[in-house]
Amino acid sequence: MRLAFEEKGADYLLATRDEHGNVAPVLLKKGDEPGTLRVDVPYQMAMILTKVNKFVKEGKIAVVARRCDERAIAELVKRDLLDQSRLNLIGLACSAEQVKECRCTDPCPSVVDFGECAEPSGDDASVARLLDMSLSDRLGFWIAQFRKCNKCFGCTLNCPVCFCDECLLEDKTFTPEKGIPPGLAFHLIRAIHLADKCVECGECERSCPVDIPLLSLRKMVSQDMKELFDYVSGDSERRSPLLTTLEGDPMEDDANVC
Amino acid sequence: MSVDHILTTCPYCGTGCNFFLQVANRRVVGVVPCKTDETSKGSLCIKGYNAHAFVNHPDRLTHPMVKKGGQLTETTWDEAIGKIVSELKRVASAYGTDSIMVLASAKCTNEENYLFQKLARMAIGTNNVDHCARLCHASTVAGLLQSFGSGAMTNTIPEFENADCVLVTGSNTLEAHPLIGARVLKAKEKGAKVVVVDPRDTPLSRVATMSLRQQSGTDVAWINGMINVIISEGLHDKEFVDSRTSGFDELREVVRGYPPEKVEEIAGIPKDDLVKAARIYASAEKAMIAYAMGITQHSNGTNLVRALANLAMITGNVGRESTGVNPLRGQCNVQGACDAGALPNLYPGYQSVEDDETHAKFEKAWGGKLPGKKGMTLTCAFNQALTGDVKAMLIFGENPMMSDPDTGHVEAAISKLEFLAVVDIFPTETAKLADVVLPAACYAEKDGTFTATDRAIRAVRKAADPPGDARPDWKIACDLGKKLGSEGFEFESPEQIMVEMAAVAPIYGGVDYARIEREMVRWPCPTKDHPGTKVLHTESFKIGKGVFAPVEHTPPAEETSEDFPFILTTGRNLFHFHTGTMTRRSVKLQREAPNPYVEVNPVDARALGISDDASVRVSSRRGSITLSARVTPWIRPGTIFIPFHYVEAAANRLTNNALDPIAQIPEFKVCAASVEKA
Known part of the structure; x- marks a missing residue:
């Protein structure tokens, strides 16, 4: 990996390595002793990159990125939150086991530097089960x-595309201070708010200490985005349909009737 | 520019979650969870995610201060340490060394607590050393020592996930130990039955299989009631009782007096619910009990702990995975502070100071004369300060003006002291009253170890330099020891201190930094090649056979009256920690729960004419505070709840200093109070 980092002409390498018997995120400078780099524990590198990027304002950063990191980075670049010209992605293909765990339909990075691309996951049993339920049962679930x-707030804090400086949802308007649990508004507004950015990396679900199946919720919203707007996030060119509602063809006449 | 990720241990509750402190240019800027940590598995609670927030707060103490003309004035380390040394020497020669009290700290590392007790015993010459475990789990240490021979959690945190039944009592687990609460929920999703017994509805009780609400202060009654049901229905584990315990007949005799009908009368738990809960617990293959302050903070706290031990033993739920009696320790290193001997009757590793052989062993190890008589407890020390028998206190990282019961009493006691020195990271309410204040490094600014509630020894790693002139407590203790003229304080690093602690405390015998660097070690770990211990008491109890304690229900020290018709109970909420010193200086935590409040049941609120958010005055026989009412069905009628984090309406102005006779823990959980519109 050190080789890949140097080949790509970067000043920093953002990766993960062995530390204190654990696997830790690490930002190496050119010339630093790399230690034992690891690629088997899926830290959400795009999220860590966003944090690092606040402090490292100059120089090129090489990032070990899975396909979902790559897509998240594209969403951030599109919004001018990251500078593509300062990034070099070192493509990491997820293992078949990881792909299965994330029910990932898009597991292969555009350039593979490490690992071998596994087959995308087929049907998502959890989503299918939910879609089979009646609306009232689903709401109950x-x-x-x-x-x-x-x-x-691990779901927002660890989300690579939750980029607002201050999360309005965390404010007491939506999560009243008296409330644990915080009420449906928090989760449902969040679900919609991220509709055009979520890359289904599953970090929200993995970070959730109580195993709320947030990835299933995300996949269902993404499915709607695809069906309603033919939109898939994770591409630096494609514009979000949610930003274009007032553009294009004039609205139908009956839109004026209230 | 550098951005580092430093693996360390959370400074809040005793779960012991590890996370990375994100450090940009030597400044702590954030927290990233650690995915490979066995305890937290890449999750944290809201306090953990905000554990960086107070580190760079402008209120941090940065310079030593000495009181001059009634004002704390900045000074040099030399002058401040010199002042402490000369005052301690003066007090010791005028009134004797036992007129000095040292308070160690559950927020400091094992190594630091080891030095604090050594400082008291060796350099000052008194066993008067204690810490806030006296206020939280003193009754656990005493009770489980008597029942099992070891005063700590019998099992480990990951085991909760595989239990068939979890009985939670007096623990608001999802708020006070969120990641342990999360494990209980995982167990439930796997099919475990979760039974919560608590006077309040808690986030956990609201999703539990069964939720029983007892009246505060009636716990022996319902526990004995469950044992009564279990024995009378033949659900007890006869083989375990016969082979591994003693005192069964006496226990059976006592619990005969607690049939479900009588329990309903005393505790207010419907008899059918009690029977059902008893059957659930007794018929599970692997049942864990988890408890916290709701059990321990009573004037019969030790008996309550022993009653829970009875319940576990009667069903054979000790000594196997996913069973046991599991006290959830509430501070990052309250377990370790006890282990390190910051207790007036015990040397490091729970060795009695009054045992001649042990006493001789420590005199030899430390190379000096040690006091032979056990010292006084924290709660006792404030009483003795009031009577003039304690003249000086040296307090490391504790805030008794907020944390101890009956603040007026503490205030009066402190005002009678001839000398008070406080070492802390913020200007606490206690520090403000001190003659000398020393600025300490916080957890993010030093190396060391914390011991989690499940006996796991976890590394604390330095991520940044302390602010200004602040120093780590271990260096301060070394300085004081040396200046007091004692030998044995020449440590260059926390690692060296652990080497000495491991040599004198057999339960830590095999612990060293190289091991902690690569593995999770849980004590007892007597030798370097010992793997550490997950489950205690597997083959036999430390004292041979487990001892049943026939305990009877006794009413709380203070009962309600016409003037004080409510039972006041106190505790934590999710967002704040203890006296609020750190969390109330963390923006996001403070935003979640900015103001003090009292929970009142709607039935009581209606009778009092109080609406939600109304300003009310709550009074007890000891004081009054004004705060807003939170009208909620989550508290049972007749009982009110106040979190104790808020200095502007400090719950401990009201609480009762009635003590458990064995453990001397105060009854924070029950006092009589009144509520009126303010």
Whole structure:
């Protein structure tokens, strides 16, 4: 990996390595002793990159990126939150086991420097089960899940595309201070708010201490985005349909009737 | 420019989650969870995610201060340390060394607590050393020592996930130990039955299989009631009782007096619910009990702990995975501070100071004369300060003006001291009253170890330099020891201190930094090649057979009256920690729960004419505070709840200093109070 880093002409390498018997994120400078680099523990590198980028304002950063990191970075670049010209991605293909765990349909990075691309996951049994439920049963399911929420805000803090400086949802307007759990508004507004950015990396679900199946919720919203707007996030060119509602063809006449 | 990720241990509750402190240019800027940590598995609670927030707060103490003309004035380390040394020497020669009290700290590392107790015993010459475990789990240490021979959590945190039943009592687990609470929820999703017994509805009780609400202060009654049901229905583990315990007949005799009908009368738990809960617990293959302050903070706290031990033993739920009696320790290193001997009756590793052989061993190891008589407890020390028997206190990282019961009493006691020195990271309410204040490094600014509630020894790593002239407590303790003229304080690093602690405390015998660097070690770990211990008491109890304690229900020290018709109970909320010193200086945590409040049941609120958010005055026989009412069905009628984090309406102005006779823990959980519109 050190080789890849140097080949790509970067000043920094953002990767993960062995530290204190654990696997830790690490930002290496050119010439630093790399230690034992690891690629098997899926830290959300795009999220860590965003944090690092606040402080490292100059020089090129090489990032070990899975396909979902790559897509998240594209969303951030598109919004001018990251500078593509300062980034070099070192492509890491997820293992078949990781692909299965994330029910990932898009596991292969555009350039593969490490690993071998596994087959994308087929049907998502969890989403299928939910779609089979009646609307009221489905609502019941989510209410039961959200009742477990203990307001750690790990889903927003670890999300690579939750980039607002201050999360308005964390404010007491949506998560009243008296409330644990925080109420449906928090989860549902968040679900919609991220509709045109979410790359289905699953970090929200992995970070959730109480196992709320947030990735299933994300996949269902993404499916809607695809069906309603033919939109898939994770591409630096494609514009979000949610930004274009007032452009294009004039609205139908009956849109004026209230 | 550098951005580093330093793996360390959370400074809040005793779960012991590890995370990375994100450090940009030597400044702590954020927290990233650690995915490979066995305890946290890449998750944290809201306090953990905000554990960096107070580190760079402008209120941090940065210079030593000495009181001059009634004002704390900045000075040099030499002058401040010199002042402490000369005052301690003066007090010791005028009134004897036992007129000095040292308070160690559950927020400091094992190494530091080891030095604090050594400082008291060796350099000052008194066993008067204690810390806030006296206020939280003193009754656990005493009770489980008597029942099992070891005063710590019998099992480990990951085991909760595989239990078939978890009985949670007196623990608001999802708020006070969020990641342990999360494990209980995981167990439930796997099919475990979760039974919560608590006077309040908690986030956990609201999703539990069964939630029983007892009246505060009636716990022996319902626990004995469950044992009564279990024995009378033949659900007890006869083989375990026969082979591994003693005192069964006496226990059976006592619990005969607690049939479900009588328990309903005393505790207010419907008899059918009690029977059902008893059956759930007794018929599970692997059942864990988790408890916290709701059990321990009573004037019969030790008996309550022993009653829970009875319940576990009667069903054979000790000594196997996913069983046991599991006290959830509430501070990052309250377990370790006890282990390190910051207790007036015990040397490091729970060795009695009054045992001649042990006493001789420590005199030899430390190379000096040690006091032979056990010292006084923290709660006792404030009483003795009031009577003039304690003249000086040296307090490391504790804030008794907020944390101890009956603040008026503490205030009066402190005002009678001839000398008070406080070492802390912020100007606490206690520091403001001190003659000398020393600025300390916080957890992010030093190396060391914390011991989590499940006996796991976890590394604390330095991520940044302390602000200004602040120094780590271990260096301060070394300086004081040397200047007091004692030998044995020449440590260059926390690692060296652990080497000495491991040599004198057999339960830590095999612990060293190289091991902690690569593995999770849980004590007892007597030798370097010992793997550490997950489950205690597997083959036999440390004292041979487990001892049943026939304990009877006794009413709380203070009962309600016409003037004080409510039972006041106190505790934590999710967002704040203890006296609020750190969390109330963390923007996001403070935003979540900015103001003090009292929970009142809607039935009581209606009778009092109080609406939600109304300003109310809550009074007890000891004081009054004004705060806003939170009208909620989550508290049972007749009981009110106040979190104790808020200095502007400090719950401990009201609480009762009634002590458990064995553990001397105060009854924070029950006092009589009144509520009126303010």
